[in-house]
Amino acid sequence: NAGVTQTPKFRVLKTGQSMTLLCAQDMNHEYMYWYRQDPGMGLRLIHYSVGEGTTAKGEVPDGYNVSRLKKQNFLLGLESAAPSQTSVYFCASSYSDSAGNTIYFGEGSWLTVV
Amino acid sequence: AQSVTQPDIHITVSEGASLELRCNYSYGATPYLFWYVQSPGQGLQLLLKYFSGDTLVQGIKGFEAEFKRSQSSFNLRKPSVHWSDAAEYFCAVGYSSASKIIFGSGTRLSIRP
Numbered sequence: 497n498a499g500v501t502q503t504p505k506f507r508v509l510k511t512g513q514s515m516t517l518l519c520a521q522d523m524n525h526e527y528m529y530w531y532r533q534d535p536g537m538g539l540r541l542i543h544y545s546v547g548e549g550t551t552a553k554g555e556v557p558d559g560y561n562v563s564r565l566k567k568q569n570f571l572l573g574l575e576s577a578a579p580s581q582t583s584v585y586f587c588a589s590s591y592s593d594s595a596g597n598t599i600y601f602g603e604g605s606w607l608t609v610v
Numbered sequence: 611a612q613s614v615t616q617p618d619i620h621i622t623v624s625e626g627a628s629l630e631l632r633c634n635y636s637y638g639a640t641p642y643l644f645w646y647v648q649s650p651g652q653g654l655q656l657l658l659k660y661f662s663g664d665t666l667v668q669g670i671k672g673f674e675a676e677f678k679r680s681q682s683s684f685n686l687r688k689p690s691v692h693w694s695d696a697a698e699y700f701c702a703v704g705y706s707s708a709s710k711i712i713f714g715s716g717t718r719l720s721i722r723p
Contacts, residue, residue: 529711536619538700538715539654555712586653590711599644599702599711601653 498522500602502587508608509577517572517605519587527590528570529554529599530562532583539586545570577609612637614703614714622720625693631686631717633701642704643684644711645675649697657699660684671695696721 500521509515519528526547531539531554541554543562551562559581561573570589574581587602613636623629635641642661646654658669665677675686684701698718704711 531713536715538616539702539713541710541712544710552710554710598656598659599654601655603653 500587500589500600502585502602502605504605505603506606508610509574510610511577511579513577514573514575515577515607516574517585517587517607519570519572519589519602521568521570521587521589521600523589523591523600524567525589525591525600526567527592528564529588529590530560530570530572531586531588532556532581533586533604534583542572542585577607579609581607582609583607612641612703612712614701614712616699616701616714616717618717619715620718620720622722623691624722626690629686629688629691629695629719631699631701631719633684633686633714634682635684635701635703636682637703640679642711643675643677644702644704645669645673645684645686646700646702646713647671647697648700648716654700657686691719691721693721693723695719 503518529544530542540556545551545564548567563571585605588599590599615634644659645657648654657673658667660667660677698716700716701714
């Protein structure tokens with residue numbers, strides 16, 4: 497099973513450039529998330545989505561945009577990259593049932609902005 | 611707003627010793643609580659979760675955690691650590707709908723031979 501797949505895995509950007517990170521899940525999950533991970537900061541929620549066509553802001557949404565046009569995909573966009581956005585980005589998806597909710601993570605995307 | 615605090619940034623224990631990693635949360639209602647582990651350069655793997663019922667939860671790799679409502683805590687324990695347990699551990703909390711999940715800053719565990 498593929499689970500949660502992120503592309504690209506590594507990218508170097510120049511300040512001011514734009515890019516999109518793609519997340520795809522094949523588990524038919526309703527919820528999807530984008531986190532960033534920085535040393536000593538843990539994982540911080542950027543944006544999330546509770547279903548196709550919906551998005552919501554997380555803890556650190558500034559400088560990022562997202563779209564959920566299809567249930568299986570969740571795109572994270574950086575319109576004008578800044579060095580402060582150098583980070584490891586994790587996509588995740590989850591479902592909720594009588595047993596609760598479990599998040600499944602992708603393997604991460606390493607982004608460096610120079 | 612809910613928050614998660616992991617007060618220990620780095621812990622070192624001897625192989626074979628017991629382990630307890632602390633986690634405190636701030637949330638008005640009964641939370642969904644999770645512990646994840648991350649090995650260097652890897653994604654996150656779920657160790658265990660609590661939603662309701664028995665407050666002592668068993669997870670994978672011999673880990674367990676206890677939900678204590680009075681202390682707003684969800685500490686992770688293991689009776690005897692192995693060198694392969696060296697990793698970073700994250701506590702997380704979710705709303706009742708579990709559609710938004712917030713992570714703590716993590717505790718790095720080192721194992722002394």
